[in-house]
Amino acid sequence: xxxxxxIFWDNxxxxxxxxxxxxxKLCALLGxxxxxxxxxxxxxxxxxxxxxxQLAENYNFHxxxxxxxxxxxxxxALPLMEKYRKASYSGVLPLRxxxxxxxVNKGLRAKTNLLRKFQLTDDFFMTDGYKTNIxxxxxxxxxxxxxxxxKQEDFINMGRRSPFLLGASKLxxxxxxxxTILETVTYFIxxxxxxxxxxxxxxxxxxxxxxxxxxxxxxxxxxxxxxxxRHQFSNPETCxxxxxxxxxxxYFKQKKHxxxxxxxxxxxxxxxxxxxxxxNGLNFK
Amino acid sequence: MEKAxxxxxxxxxxxxxxxxxxxxxxxxxxxxxxxxxxxxxxAASMGPELGLWFKFLRAFNIQDPYCFTYxxxxxxxxxxxxLESDGSALAPxxxxxxxxxxxxxxTIRPLFDFITKxxxxxxxxxxxxxxxxxxxxxxxxxxxxxxxxHKFFIFLEENKITAKSVALLDLNFEYxxxxxxxxxxxxxxxxxxxxxxxNNTDSGLEYEFSGIKGExxxxxxxxxxxxxxxxxxxxxxxxxxxxxxMKSLKSLKAKTPKIQEVKKDxxxxxxxx
Numbered sequence: 001x002x003x004x005x006x007i008f009w010d011n012x013x014x015x016x017x018x019x020x021x022x023x024x025k026l027c028a029l030l031g032x033x034x035x036x037x038x039x040x041x042x043x044x045x046x047x048x049x050x051x052x053x054q055l056a057e058n059y060n061f062h063x064x065x066x067x068x069x070x071x072x073x074x075x076x077a078l079p080l081m082e083k084y085r086k087a088s089y090s091g092v093l094p095l096r097x098x099x100x101x102x103x104v105n106k107g108l109r110a111k112t113n114l115l116r117k118f119q120l121t122d123d124f125f126m127t128d129g130y131k132t133n134i135x136x137x138x139x140x141x142x143x144x145x146x147x148x149x150x151k152q153e154d155f156i157n158m159g160r161r162s163p164f165l166l167g168a169s170k171l172x173x174x175x176x177x178x179x180t181i182l183e184t185v186t187y188f189i190x191x192x193x194x195x196x197x198x199x200x201x202x203x204x205x206x207x208x209x210x211x212x213x214x215x216x217x218x219x220x221x222x223x224x225x226x227x228x229x230r231h232q233f234s235n236p237e238t239c240x241x242x243x244x245x246x247x248x249x250x251y252f253k254q255k256k257h258x259x260x261x262x263x264x265x266x267x268x269x270x271x272x273x274x275x276x277x278x279x280n281g282l283n284f285k
Numbered sequence: 286m287e288k289a290x291x292x293x294x295x296x297x298x299x300x301x302x303x304x305x306x307x308x309x310x311x312x313x314x315x316x317x318x319x320x321x322x323x324x325x326x327x328a329a330s331m332g333p334e335l336g337l338w339f340k341f342l343r344a345f346n347i348q349d350p351y352c353f354t355y356x357x358x359x360x361x362x363x364x365x366x367x368l369e370s371d372g373s374a375l376a377p378x379x380x381x382x383x384x385x386x387x388x389x390x391x392t393i394r395p396l397f398d399f400i401t402k403x404x405x406x407x408x409x410x411x412x413x414x415x416x417x418x419x420x421x422x423x424x425x426x427x428x429x430x431x432x433x434x435h436k437f438f439i440f441l442e443e444n445k446i447t448a449k450s451v452a453l454l455d456l457n458f459e460y461x462x463x464x465x466x467x468x469x470x471x472x473x474x475x476x477x478x479x480x481x482x483x484n485n486t487d488s489g490l491e492y493e494f495s496g497i498k499g500e501x502x503x504x505x506x507x508x509x510x511x512x513x514x515x516x517x518x519x520x521x522x523x524x525x526x527x528x529x530x531m532k533s534l535k536s537l538k539a540k541t542p543k544i545q546e547v548k549k550d551x552x553x554x555x556x557x558x
Binding site: 004005008045046048049050052053062063064066067104106107108109110112113147148149 | 290291294332333334335336338339348349350351353354361463481484485
């Protein structure tokens with residue numbers, strides 16, 4: 001508790017320094033009087049929850065992060081925290097799936113909590129031009145897994161939000177207009193993935209008896225730029241959401257998801273992630 | 286000094302403890318604090334430290350850390366797994382079988398907030414007679430049985446809230462819909478508003494925006510028939526739910542709404558402007 005108190009007050013000082021505000025201004029944001037605030041500060045006691053909440057709402061962060069010794073407030077003019085700006089080669093589409101899933105399945109409050117946690121606003125998801133790095137996607141998935149005890153199937157279902165979100169878009173229309181499910185899959189993997197994911201290279205490795213094997217390999221230069229190794233690049237939750245996206249490609253043509261499995265994983269030391277989708281239960285040709 | 290948030294936290298902590306049938310000593314042991322701390326928190330004379338608040342949320346599977354802002358919380362569904370076999374500590378005289386459950390507390394929370402403000406003595410007596418704890422109404426996703434609903438709405442009628450007069454009530458949805466109210470008040474389209482309402486009601490009714498301001502439709506799902514067929518008051522209240530939400534936002538200047546059955550026992554039309 002003593003340590004938590006220190007972290008809490010250190011974070012308040014950090015906020016003051018960053019925002020160039022004094023105790024008086026901070027109190028105004030907390031909705032407290034200066035004498036009351038100073039009584040708490042003197043003994044390093046935690047401030048009342050509603051005061052902390054008010055401060056967090058003012059600055060758009062999750063109030064639990066005041067207990068995080070690594071807490072950093074996002075710069076006002078930028079849409080993302082610094083951690084997520086380096087080597088930013090992902091479009092917002094994967095994130096839209098995640099946020100939409102949370103909103104639909106857990107409610108608007110859960111979505112708000114998620115946005116606060118990452119100091120994001122709705123505007124970020126409405127702007128196609130914004131880019132982020134893989135860490136935002138993996139951190140978000142990890143946070144959700146921990147907060148809501150989500151399982152593999154939940155993350156796959158996250159990815160399966162794609163047809164609902166892309167539906168009326170140009171991309172969604174192009175996918176629906178492909179002649180067969182097989183063409184939808186190959187078109188998406190080979191032509192579309194590079195539109196929103198420059199972190200990885202996706203290829204259709206083989207098509208055999210209704211089974212399509214897809215390989216997904218992180219680009220080496222992205223790994224170098226991020227300063228991480230291959231096995232640090234993603235996490236199981238994010239792989240499951242990708243599987244969900246891929247399995248949902250058949251939905252554009254037949255309103256059914258195709259079964260999908262993972263047969264190799266970079267997290268386990270393989271050179272690439274490999275997924276196999278089974279189109280045999282569908283009219284795929 | 287009692288702060289507004291301390292009162293809310295006190296109510297939610299006590300509701301959680303009582304729901305889980307824990308004494309203060311057992312509850313405090315789970316959270317790693319003294320019984321005295323819990324006693325003070327439940328008396329609203331102090332609030333929990335930030336770390337303790339999150340420990341409490343995680344220990345009891347409460348997913349929204351901001352729940353203290355709207356005087357209501359939701360447990361993870363697993364918390365209700367034994368309701369059928371063990372009953373509810375907050376309403377021990379009632380059977381919570383699956384067939385018996387008509388909606389959750391959220392549906393009637395605006396009425397609870399109205400009654401506690403306007404008929405508190407009579408309501409306290411009602412709760413005592415039926416052995417329902419006040420804390421029952423702070424758990425927004427606690428199932429409500431048809432028997433509880435029936436007794437609750439009879440109480441309303443005894444206090445002059447009838448099928449006709451329910452439309453005239455000024456209900457507050459701040460606690461029922463919580464942080465959603467911010468989103469509802471900032472939503473620009475009626476479609477969005479109705480989507481939010483549908484996602485947050487569970488009476489088995491689907492509210493359908495007609496595309497024209499001042500009216501909407503209600504579609505009744507089969508399993509919901511029993512939830513609203515007990516009385517005209519229950520039916521009217523549920524039918525007028527979106528109307529009341531919009532009225533509470535002061536986003537409409539409404540005439541008394543009219544409800545018309547469009548398809549027998551399955552579809553109704555509500556007009557209010």
